[in-house]
Amino acid sequence: MKIRSPRYHRETPRRFRLEAEKTKSGKIFFPPRKYYENGEKAEPIRLAESGKVVTYTVIHTAPAEHSDLTPYAIAIVELDDGARITSQIADVDTSKVSIGMRVKIEFRKIRTEGDEGLLCYGYKVVPE
Amino acid sequence: MRDVAVVGLGLHKWGELWDLSLRDMFTIASRNAMDDAGVDHIDSMYIGCMSGGLFAAQEHIGSLMADYLGVTPIPVTRVESACASGGVAFRLAWMEVASGLSEIVLAGGVEKMTDISGDEATFALSTAADTEYEGYVGVTFPGLYAMMAAAHMQKYGTTLEQLAHVSVKNHDNGALNPNAQYPFPVTLETVMNSTMVAEPLRLLHCSPITDGAAAVILCSVELAREKYNDRPMVVIKGSGQATDTIALHSRADITSLKAVEVAAKKAYGMAGVGPKDIDLTEVHDCFSIAEIMTTEALGLFEPGEGGAAAENGVTSRDGSTPVNTSGGLKSKGHPVGATGIAQIIELTTQLRGDAGKRQINNPRVGLAQNMGGSGGSSTVHILERQ
Numbered sequence: 001m002k003i004r005s006p007r008y009h010r011e012t013p014r015r016f017r018l019e020a021e022k023t024k025s026g027k028i029f030f031p032p033r034k035y036y037e038n039g040e041k042a043e044p045i046r047l048a049e050s051g052k053v054v055t056y057t058v059i060h061t062a063p064a065e066h067s068d069l070t071p072y073a074i075a076i077v078e079l080d081d082g083a084r085i086t087s088q089i090a091d092v093d094t095s096k097v098s099i100g101m102r103v104k105i106e107f108r109k110i111r112t113e114g115d116e117g118l119l120c121y122g123y124k125v126v127p128e
Numbered sequence: 129m130r131d132v133a134v135v136g137l138g139l140h141k142w143g144e145l146w147d148l149s150l151r152d153m154f155t156i157a158s159r160n161a162m163d164d165a166g167v168d169h170i171d172s173m174y175i176g177c178m179s180g181g182l183f184a185a186q187e188h189i190g191s192l193m194a195d196y197l198g199v200t201p202i203p204v205t206r207v208e209s210a211c212a213s214g215g216v217a218f219r220l221a222w223m224e225v226a227s228g229l230s231e232i233v234l235a236g237g238v239e240k241m242t243d244i245s246g247d248e249a250t251f252a253l254s255t256a257a258d259t260e261y262e263g264y265v266g267v268t269f270p271g272l273y274a275m276m277a278a279a280h281m282q283k284y285g286t287t288l289e290q291l292a293h294v295s296v297k298n299h300d301n302g303a304l305n306p307n308a309q310y311p312f313p314v315t316l317e318t319v320m321n322s323t324m325v326a327e328p329l330r331l332l333h334c335s336p337i338t339d340g341a342a343a344v345i346l347c348s349v350e351l352a353r354e355k356y357n358d359r360p361m362v363v364i365k366g367s368g369q370a371t372d373t374i375a376l377h378s379r380a381d382i383t384s385l386k387a388v389e390v391a392a393k394k395a396y397g398m399a400g401v402g403p404k405d406i407d408l409t410e411v412h413d414c415f416s417i418a419e420i421m422t423t424e425a426l427g428l429f430e431p432g433e434g435g436a437a438a439e440n441g442v443t444s445r446d447g448s449t450p451v452n453t454s455g456g457l458k459s460k461g462h463p464v465g466a467t468g469i470a471q472i473i474e475l476t477t478q479l480r481g482d483a484g485k486r487q488i489n490n491p492r493v494g495l496a497q498n499m500g501g502s503g504g505s506s507t508v509h510i511l512e513r514q
Contacts, residue, residue: 061325069266
């Protein structure tokens with residue numbers, strides 16, 4: 001599907017700068033929400049840049065935008081501040097990935113979108 | 129609220145159906161349901177359809193289907209909750225009859241998935257996940273369920289053999305279902321050596337891409353007793369629906385399905401029954417791990433015991449807790465919008481005693497569980513033969 005660039009740029013505060021919000025009760029929301037349960041207040045934070053693999057898979061059949069990378073590892077990562085993200089694990093032998101493995105976030109190219117070849121960036125994790 | 133009965137069932141043979149369009153399939157299933165019930169009209173329709181737009185370049189499903197079924201100007205509502213669209217359509221149809229607003233309502237579902245390439249279908253399905261924070265980074269639906277499987281294996285010791293047994297069992301059942309897309313058995317070895325899709329899930333752990341439609345007719349029990357009484361009466365005793373976060377990573381526990389648990393609790397409470405009272409269950413086995421996790425979420429098994437149940441034959445047709453006698457999504461096929469309705473059809477067919485070679489022994493209470501995305505939405509319905 002052809003997506004115009006405003007949709008991509010709208011997400012850059014999260015994808016480029018890991019901007020999140022932490023509510024008064026201590027829960028981190030990534031991406032931040034426009035409204036929190038019961039109107040709870042939240043303050044901006046930046047996500048921790050290291051964490052560990054909670055669970056993972058190795059994708060062999062990928063969508064067109066990612067098929068040149070197969071097989072690639074994807075994980076749910078719990079960062080050291082408790083927030084969780086879904087991310088590709090780059091620069092790794094996929095057979096060596098394990099639950100509990102330490103990883104850190106790096107800024108990487110994610111994919112190329114549409115006929116215009118829009119280069120899309122964001123976060124990936126690599127072994128720490 | 130009044131009691132509501134399922135009085136008509138309409139299906140057709142599912143598969144990769146080059147000769148049948150979105151509108152053809154829905155019309156065929158709906159006519160079959162109306163003929164099965166013996167109704168000469170319907171007051172309204174609810175149609176589960178995940179993505180007429182992305183799969184078949186067609187929205188405005190309500191007008192289209194009313195037109196082609198020849199029932200304009202009745203109200204028709206198209207319902208979307210990803211792969212749970214059919215279950216939600218059924219629930220809304222039930223509500224409309226239960227409330228007394230309408231007498232005879234059709235609940236249907238349809239998806240035409242093979243008019244586009246496999247890549248495009250994979251993309252369309254991926255829109256049921258969080259597009260910006262899951263799909264963007266390259267995770268697929270098999271990938272999301274694979275991550276649930278890996279976590280479940282780590283926490284409970286669930287094995288690859290147990291996952292494969294789910295597929296083997298469902299194909300054994302589907303082999304006896306003339307409407308199934310893949311009506312043949314598969315061996316454990318074939319499943320365990322099939323093409324890798326998203327580790328640890330292989331091709332034969334995954335439900336297929338399917339063209340298909342399904343429809344049922346609902347009316348009040350009162351009207352059913354009076355006019356549509358030539359079959360054993362099947363009544364909707366409980367209905368539950370719930371949501372969870374769209375992204376899998378936002379959930380505190382990746383090895384359980386909260387939306388299924390909440391929907392089940394509501395349905396059990398309304399029906400006044402518990403897991404031990406259920407004679408047969410149709411669950412949303414979009415991937416083998418999903419059958420294991422949904423049967424646990426429904427309370428049929430303790431957390432971590434779902435895999436062993438499949439391996440030990442507990443969920444087989446002749447086991448103590450039969451699951452997916454239809455063949456499930458795995459063997460019967462998974463035209464996403466139609467799946468929730470087809471589950472109701474299997475339960476009703478079994479409760480009527482009409483399931484032929486796959487009939488189980490005299491069931492009285494059945495449960496259907498339909499799920500959207502990676503568990504972001506779910507419905508549970510409990511049906512009883514009276």
